Amino acid sequence: MIAAARGLYAVARRWRQVLAHRDELYGINRRNVELVYAENPRRHYPIADDKLLAKQHLAAAGVPTPATLHVCEGLFAIPRVLAALADESQIVIKPANGAGGQGIVVLGERLGPGRWRKAGGDPYTVRELQRHLAEIVLGSHTDMLADQAFVERRIVPEPLFHELWTEGLCDVRVITHGAVPVMAMVRVPTRESDGRANLHQGGLGLAVELAHGRTFRAVHRGQAITHHPESNMPLVGLDLPRWDEVLAVARRAAAAVPLGYLGCDVVVDAVLGPLVLEINARPGLEIQNVHGYGLGRALAAAGCR
Amino acid sequence: MTRATHWVIAALLAIPAALIATKVAVLDYRMSDVLPRTEYHVSLTMTLDGHGRDVKIRTYLPVSDDHQAITAEQQSASELHLGFEAEAGDRLGVWTGGGVGDRAEARFAFSVLSEHVRYQLDPGIAVPASYPESVAPLLRPEESIQVDSPEIATLAHRLGADRGDVRSRLERIYGFTSAMAQRPFKGTTDALTALRLGEASCNGKSRLLVALARHVGIPARLVGGIILGRGSKKTSHQWVEVYVGGHWVPMCPTNHHFAELPASYLVLYRGDKSLFRHTADINFDYRFTITSDRVPSPKAKAAFRVFNVWALFDRLGLPFSLLRTILMLPIGALVVVVFRNVIGMPTFGTFLPALIAAAANETGAGWGLIAVLILVAIVFLARGAVHRLELLHSPTLAILLAAVAVAILGTALAADHVGLHRLTRITMFPLAVMAITAERFYLTLTERGGTSAGKELAGTLVVMLACHAVMGSLALQVMVIGFPEILLWVVAADIYLGRWVGVRLSEYLRFRPVLTPGSPS
Numbered sequence: 001m002i003a004a005a006r007g008l009y010a011v012a013r014r015w016r017q018v019l020a021h022r023d024e025l026y027g028i029n030r031r032n033v034e035l036v037y038a039e040n041p042r043r044h045y046p047i048a049d050d051k052l053l054a055k056q057h058l059a060a061a062g063v064p065t066p067a068t069l070h071v072c073e074g075l076f077a078i079p080r081v082l083a084a085l086a087d088e089s090q091i092v093i094k095p096a097n098g099a100g101g102q103g104i105v106v107l108g109e110r111l112g113p114g115r116w117r118k119a120g121g122d123p124y125t126v127r128e129l130q131r132h133l134a135e136i137v138l139g140s141h142t143d144m145l146a147d148q149a150f151v152e153r154r155i156v157p158e159p160l161f162h163e164l165w166t167e168g169l170c171d172v173r174v175i176t177h178g179a180v181p182v183m184a185m186v187r188v189p190t191r192e193s194d195g196r197a198n199l200h201q202g203g204l205g206l207a208v209e210l211a212h213g214r215t216f217r218a219v220h221r222g223q224a225i226t227h228h229p230e231s232n233m234p235l236v237g238l239d240l241p242r243w244d245e246v247l248a249v250a251r252r253a254a255a256a257v258p259l260g261y262l263g264c265d266v267v268v269d270a271v272l273g274p275l276v277l278e279i280n281a282r283p284g285l286e287i288q289n290v291h292g293y294g295l296g297r298a299l300a301a302a303g304c305r
Numbered sequence: 306m307t308r309a310t311h312w313v314i315a316a317l318l319a320i321p322a323a324l325i326a327t328k329v330a331v332l333d334y335r336m337s338d339v340l341p342r343t344e345y346h347v348s349l350t351m352t353l354d355g356h357g358r359d360v361k362i363r364t365y366l367p368v369s370d371d372h373q374a375i376t377a378e379q380q381s382a383s384e385l386h387l388g389f390e391a392e393a394g395d396r397l398g399v400w401t402g403g404g405v406g407d408r409a410e411a412r413f414a415f416s417v418l419s420e421h422v423r424y425q426l427d428p429g430i431a432v433p434a435s436y437p438e439s440v441a442p443l444l445r446p447e448e449s450i451q452v453d454s455p456e457i458a459t460l461a462h463r464l465g466a467d468r469g470d471v472r473s474r475l476e477r478i479y480g481f482t483s484a485m486a487q488r489p490f491k492g493t494t495d496a497l498t499a500l501r502l503g504e505a506s507c508n509g510k511s512r513l514l515v516a517l518a519r520h521v522g523i524p525a526r527l528v529g530g531i532i533l534g535r536g537s538k539k540t541s542h543q544w545v546e547v548y549v550g551g552h553w554v555p556m557c558p559t560n561h562h563f564a565e566l567p568a569s570y571l572v573l574y575r576g577d578k579s580l581f582r583h584t585a586d587i588n589f590d591y592r593f594t595i596t597s598d599r600v601p602s603p604k605a606k607a608a609f610r611v612f613n614v615w616a617l618f619d620r621l622g623l624p625f626s627l628l629r630t631i632l633m634l635p636i637g638a639l640v641v642v643v644f645r646n647v648i649g650m651p652t653f654g655t656f657l658p659a660l661i662a663a664a665a666n667e668t669g670a671g672w673g674l675i676a677v678l679i680l681v682a683i684v685f686l687a688r689g690a691v692h693r694l695e696l697l698h699s700p701t702l703a704i705l706l707a708a709v710a711v712a713i714l715g716t717a718l719a720a721d722h723v724g725l726h727r728l729t730r731i732t733m734f735p736l737a738v739m740a741i742t743a744e745r746f747y748l749t750l751t752e753r754g755g756t757s758a759g760k761e762l763a764g765t766l767v768v769m770l771a772c773h774a775v776m777g778s779l780a781l782q783v784m785v786i787g788f789p790e791i792l793l794w795v796v797a798a799d800i801y802l803g804r805w806v807g808v809r810l811s812e813y814l815r816f817r818p819v820l821t822p823g824s825p826s
Contacts, residue, residue, distance in 0.1 A: 014821060017820070017821050018813065018820045018821060021819060021820045021821070021822070022808055022820060024819070025808060025812075025816055025819050025820060027806075027807070027808040027809055027812045027816070028649075028809060028812070029646055029805055029806050029807060029808075029809065030806035030807075030808075033804060033805075033806045034806060102752070131695075134697075135697060135698075138697055138698070139698070140697060140698045219818070222817075222818065224818070285816075288816060288818075288819045289815075289816060289818045289819060291819075292818050292819065292822050293819055293822065294816075294819050
């Protein structure tokens with residue numbers, strides 16, 4: 001009896017706590033109605049969804065982005081692109097309309113004619129590259145019937161980001177509302193996540209204090225952690241390099257497109273500084289779990305609501 | 306939610322309410338009118354051994370009247386030819402054949418939509434002094450209806466049936482025969498035998514009732530037919546009609562119906578006759594096989610005066626179940642919306658669960674479930690086999706579809722081989738729905754891995770079963786078919802949910818770190 005009453009009381013307390021925090025939480029319904037539909041007209045989605053189009057808009061506004069070396073518009077363009085890449089190394093091949101890092105191939109040093117080493121170490125041949133370009137332009141990585149592939153110079157990560165993930169790239173996801181940064185997190189790929197910066201697949205999320213660019217919370221598979229589960233590197237209290245510039249490029253990127261609610265993915269190149277990698281018109285909500293509080297509180301703190 | 310949205314929702318709620326109120330109050334529309342009716346499909350099969358001789362079979366076939374509507378008559382026969390004859394208001398089917406061999410068969414099938422008929426017998430109707438010429442003979446004795454017997458006279462007097470108005474006389478006679486012990490007696494029982502035994506089968510009780518009624522001056526006659534019900538039967542049934550105030554009023558002392566005829570009674574002939582007459586020594590046998598299904602009542606059909614899809618379906622010969630499925634689909638879609646946006650359950654595609662449920666409406670939910678599981682297993686296996694070839698996306702899908710097509714036919718063949726006839730129905734599952742399910746499953750499996758695909762599969766099956774339960778609800782079907790304007794309420798609910806910004810049930814779990822910070826997640 002007493003145990004049951006205690007249990008009931010605990011449930012009631014927990015529920016009151018849930019209610020107290022529910023108002024600040026943005027679920028999918030609320031995000032879609034209040035942010036995506038309200039701020040991002042559907043006709044402008046392609047600006048965010050098509051990375052080449054996004055880069056054009058950003059470049060026109062003077063926002064720094066990784067340089068596009070080549071564009072492969074269709075099957076016909078593959079021989080030209082392959083010829084142009086013959087002597088290249090340290091490059092990235094991406095589909096213009098890929099989502100979630102799909103279809104991205106990172107090539108490191110050149111091993112010989114038509115042979116490279118991929119990020120992660122595996123060899124990669126020109127035949128594989130040819131097939132990959134064909135798959136991209138035939139729309140394998142998108143919902144559409146066809147797509148474009150493009151080639152970028154590989155980013156050389158700034159040392160702190162390099163230390164977080166030595167085999168590739170960490171980015172900073174900055175949520176902006178009306179071109180004002182609202183929330184930010186560092187997305188760290190891991191071995192477990194197979195090199196992808198996807199939190200659901202075992203990547204790490206580091207919540208960043210907007211004012212100072214200092215990490216204050218780290219999350220791995222929904223659990224708060226303080227040290228990297230693979231390298232044991234401390235993750236909380238890190239001061240991110242060139243933070244003011246990161247926020248500045250995110251602000252300028254958000255102002256450059258007609259989308260009021262954005263996820264700007266910023267990377268920090270050791271030489272070039274902060275570059276906007278891509279923008280997302282429907283950024284995910286997991287950033288709330290990384291911060292431990294809801295988007296509503298962040299919007300209020302930024303003076304947006 | 307904006308003001309405009311509120312107004313739209315209010316209008317969508319008010320319009321059907323007003324329409325329904327008008328129908329009920331002004332057009333005197335009742336829910337019972339809309340309830341689907343049971344239509345029986347009767348098939349009479351007759352077999353005989355003709356031994357190479359001439360053969361003749363006569364039986365009574367039903368005629369449409371106020372009580373029963375006979376449609377969709379079909380006949381087939383080997384070595385016999387069917388002709389029709391009229392016999393005092395009854396219809397005879399006469400099968401004749403010359404040099405008919407053994408194991409000859411004749412079949413006659415028809416559909417019946419019948420109504421329960423009730424008569425109000427007014428008190429104070431006196432027994433008339435004379436009857437019209439067509440009715441008067443039905444006061445006379447017959448071979449098995451001994452109207453003039455002293456025993457009948459004594460009983461009529463003892464019952465008090467020889468005094469008073471028509472109704473009270475009939476009530477006494479009916480009360481006596483109805484209370485007699487029931488006896489499952491085969492063959493003919495005449496009125497006197499029934500009286501002496503004090504117990505009888507349906508024809509004995511009916512003959513006694515007829516004899517008593519005629520004795521006290523009320524014309525009466527036997528009625529023969531069968532009682533409709535699913536299954537196979539040989540038993541025919543007899544009851545009675547009495548002539549009151551210019552009407553033939555039915556009553557059945559066996560199953561206790563006074564001045565009413567249940568919908569399940571099928572009238573075949575009137576008078577003291579045999580249902581079958583045939584050439585002797587032909588080893589004649591017969592069987593009525595009866596099935597039934599639900600069809601809309603004519604009154605529900607009549608409600609569709611403006612948006613007359615029913616007339617269209619009747620003209621095109623499309624089944625009622627299809628119209629029902631189409632009308633219920635928006636409700637199924639609303640169920641999906643609730644599961645996705647309020648509960649947060651992932652499914653293959655948006656409305657695939659509703660479509661699968663609609664498809665499973667024809668085959669049963671269990672078969673829908675099995676069809677989806679077989680499909681998913683095939684896609685999973687085929688993908689594993691094709692994966693190594695590293696084919697492009699569309700050709701891979703085409704191969705998976707080929708595997709699905711072959712698997713469905715293979716399943717049907719295997720099921721037929723081992724005698725699992727119900728499983729052969731998997732071929733009835735619409736291929737379009739199968740193809741989309743296969744594609745969605747493959748995409749999820751490829752793009753987001755086995756765990757996501759498994760979750761979506763489970764979600765799809767759960768939502769499919771929920772859709773099936775809701776779309777299969779007879780109460781809802783009757784509501785929507787009788788008042789299709791209810792679909793506007795469904796749209797109102799869709800609009801409300803379309804602007805609903807609440808936290809999905811699954812998100813309470815997903816966002817535990819935000820909702821209950823500090824507690825272990």
